[in-house]
Amino acid sequence: MDTIVEMKHVSKQFGNKKAVDDVSLLIEKGSIVAILGPNGAGKTTVISMLLGLIKPTQGTVQVMGKDPRDIEVRQKIGAMLQEVSVMDALKVHELIDLIRSYYPRPLDIDQLTPLTGLQDKDLNRYANKLSGGQKRRLGFTLALAGNPDLIFLDEPTVGLDVTARRVFWDQVRTLTTQGKTILFTTHYLPEAEDYADRVILFDQGVIIADGTPDAIKSKLTLSSVSFKSEDSDLRDILRKLPNVSDVYEKDGRIYTVTEDTDGMLASIFENKFAVRDIRVEHGRLDDAFEQLTTHAEIDNKGAVKS
Numbered sequence: 323m324d325t326i327v328e329m330k331h332v333s334k335q336f337g338n339k340k341a342v343d344d345v346s347l348l349i350e351k352g353s354i355v356a357i358l359g360p361n362g363a364g365k366t367t368v369i370s371m372l373l374g375l376i377k378p379t380q381g382t383v384q385v386m387g388k389d390p391r392d393i394e395v396r397q398k399i400g401a402m403l404q405e406v407s408v409m410d411a412l413k414v415h416e417l418i419d420l421i422r423s424y425y426p427r428p429l430d431i432d433q434l435t436p437l438t439g440l441q442d443k444d445l446n447r448y449a450n451k452l453s454g455g456q457k458r459r460l461g462f463t464l465a466l467a468g469n470p471d472l473i474f475l476d477e478p479t480v481g482l483d484v485t486a487r488r489v490f491w492d493q494v495r496t497l498t499t500q501g502k503t504i505l506f507t508t509h510y511l512p513e514a515e516d517y518a519d520r521v522i523l524f525d526q527g528v529i530i531a532d533g534t535p536d537a538i539k540s541k542l543t544l545s546s547v548s549f550k551s552e553d554s555d556l557r558d559i560l561r562k563l564p565n566v567s568d569v570y571e572k573d574g575r576i577y578t579v580t581e582d583t584d585g586m587l588a589s590i591f592e593n594k595f596a597v598r599d600i601r602v603e604h605g606r607l608d609d610a611f612e613q614l615t616t617h618a619e620i621d622n623k624g625a626v627k628s
């Protein structure tokens with residue numbers, strides 16, 4: 323594996339608060355990694371350490387084999403943070419040129435705009451006059467301006483409509499084919515599910531799940547095949563089928579819980595069960611996330627409260 327980011331036993335303490343607690347991780351070059359977690363989980367603290375903005379209290383952080391504060395590393399990193407702090411007195415093209423000037427081998431503006439969807443007509447406008455969506459595109463443009471190898475995107479699609487989101491993620495995918503690595507945060511989990519190669523889920527300063535979205539879902543969520551049927555004996559027959567772990571009825575539908583939805587469909591057709599309106603449902607990353615981050619409180623009588 324070609325490693326671009328390495329954290330070894332990293333902790334960050336703010337006063338009494340341990341925001342990050344003994345985190346170790348490696349990130350592979352060319353991957354798209356989603357850093358997820360509920361509010362206060364430690365995501366921003368981790369990213370700030372990777373960007374070299376704050377120092378760990380303990381442990382080591384290396385980006386491209388060096389300290390992230392090293393100038394050579396900084397010149398290979400681009401970041402799109404939540405609020406683009408747009409300088410009022412500058413026009414869009416001036417702002418882009420300013421950021422380009424910090425980097426040794428920046429992209430030209432006409433290479434950048436097709437990548438980020440910023441329109442030529444926006445280049446001459448004052449940055450603070452742009453709409454929310456245009457500001458996100460400008461933020462993305464500034465993150466890519468220096469032609470970085472490692473790109474941080476903090477909630478990059480907030481305020482973008484559905485089409486703009488899709489175009490955005492298609493462009494991100496294109497960047498990884500050029501060997502670039504993407505680290506992003508989002509509270510919009512379907513986006514992580516659809517576009518991340520890997521999800522790292524933080525909670526209370528530690529990593530509580532790490533893997534492909536499919537691996538995390540299959541470990542934590544259930545799949546089902548459901549249908550409508552008037553056959554009153556069917557539920558008992560279904561319970562006896564191999565791979566069916568539960569059968570229940572909800573809103574006029576019979577649900578069979580199974581890891582093998584294809585096998586379940588085959589059984590329905592082979593046995594000619596009198597069913598209609600068949601649906602196959604797989605658990606979503608949201609379900610896994612909720613399951614992992616809902617902290618059950620135990621009261622003093624030993625009962626678990628969610």
Ligand SMILES: Nc1ncnc2c1ncn2[C@@H]1O[C@H](COP(=O)(O)OP(=O)(O)OP(=O)(O)O)[C@@H](O)[C@H]1O
Pocket residue numbers: 336337339340341359360361362363364365366367368
């Ligand atoms: N500069 C700071 N001083 C004191 N406490 C801090 C500081 N920065 C973060 N914290 C605390 O550390 C914990 C982790 O914060 P962090 O901002 O990393 O979480 P997050 O996962 O990014 O949350 P969010 O999704 O709300 O942005 C929180 O309890 C936060 O209050």
